[in-house]
Amino acid sequence: MKKLIGTVLTAAALLVGCGEKGDETVTAETIKPIDINMSLVFTQNELLTQELIKVSDKIRERTDGSINIKVFPGGQLPVYKDNLEQVVNGANWIAVEDLSYLGDYVPDFAALAGPMLYNSYDEYLAMMDTEFVAGLKDQVEQKGIKVLNADYMFGFRHMITNKEIKKSADMKGMRIRVPGSQLFISTLSSMGASPASLPFPETYAGVQQGVVDGLEGSILTMYSTKIYEVAKNMSLTKHFLGTVGIYISPTLWDKFTPEQQQIVTEELDAGAVSNTAELIKLDAEYTKKLEELGVTFNEVDTAEFSKLTADVYNQFPTWSSDIHSTIMKELEAIRAAQ
Structure with a gap:
């Protein structure tokens, strides 16, 4: 009886492997299309949105439509905390949010989005590749959030006013x-x-009418929103670096085949590289355009602002007491290696 069963199984295996038709049947039965919503607050025409649309198109193409990511920009679907909750609840969902929102699940993650940390885009990217951050990713995955990629950036934030700012005074x-x-x-x-x-849509009028004296934001934001019409100075504080992570439920991720997982990872990685290259290009391009529009750029006393903002890391009780020194040690090692 055992010999007969073995013969039948061998014959079945040969039939499956002897032609393309058998392979196609198995693939069609085992790999079912998965529709996934990707939610982000960035508008349709912003660089980061455009890059993620290209990524989703490539994933759809390379997986023959079996991974179908639909991008919903501009807050059409839940964003911020509600965005992450969809992921934690195991929905067919990908959330695109600032690292600080992971702080609700692993508090120290939020510190990576803290003030006056990074001097360049390369420093941030190197930080995301450290064992320290890998450990935080492992912790947050235990809470129901897999970090697919955290290398997407949208620029340093600076002071945008009608007054030159060099120091805190x-x-x-x-x-x-x-x-x-x-x-x-x-x-x-x-x-x-x-x-x-103040809600961002009210900011232009707020500056124009003197309700506020200015705002903080990136070079791309200053140009694309035409804030330069009411604020003619940008002080290069670099007090924050705008970044986002791409998050998915581990449960949903485990439904992907190994090949699908590899494709998603590869395309998100490639998209992050493309986004950074385009961001650097646009920073230079928009700086020149803003200067032509009458905007003045100036350097600041970075050392003073770094010293003053260090205490911010002590104002969040859930963060580790030594989190700032831990991050700075990582950055010192990164800078020494560059």
């Missing part, structure tokens, strides 16, 4: 628009400003 009494985030509020306060939480 220059910011005294200035009302600066910030997002409604405690990290932003604490940071701008430590730098000497009076932070004012």
Whole structure:
């Protein structure tokens, strides 16, 4: 009886392997299309959105439509905390959010988005490749969030005003628009400003009418929103680096075949490289255009602002008490190796 069963199994294996038709049947039965929503707050025409649309198209093409990622920009679907909750709940969902939102699950992750850390895009990318960050990724995956990629950036944030700012004393009494985030509020306060939480769509009129004295944002933001029409100075504080991570449920990820996982990883990696290259290009291009439009750029006392903002890391009780020194040690090692 055992001999007969073995003969039947061998014959079946030969039939499956003897032609393309058999391979196609197995593939069609075992790999079912998976539709996934990707939610992000960035608008349709922003660089990061365009790069992720290209990535999703490539993944769809390379997987023959079996991984179908639909990109929903501009907050059409839940964003911020609600975005991450979809992932944690195991939905067919990919969230694109700032690293600070991972802090709700692994507090120290938020510190990687803290003030005055990175001097360049390369430093941030090197930080994401450290064992320290790998450990945080492992911790957050245990909470139901797999970090597919954290290398997507949208630029350094600077002070945008009608006044040259070089040191903290220059910011005294200035009302600066910030997002409604405690990290932003604490940071701008430590730098000497009076932070004012204001919806971004109201910011242009707010600066124009003197409700606020300026805002903080990137070169790309200043140009694309035409804020340069009401604020003619950018002080290069680099107080934050705008970054996002790409997050998925480990449960959903495990439904992918190894080949699908490899394709998704490869295309997200390639998209991050393309995004960085284009960001560097646009930084230079928009700086030149802004200068032609009458905007003045100036350097600041980075050492002073770094010293003042260091205390921000002590204002979040859930963060490790030595988190700032831990991150700085990693950055010192990165800088020494460059």
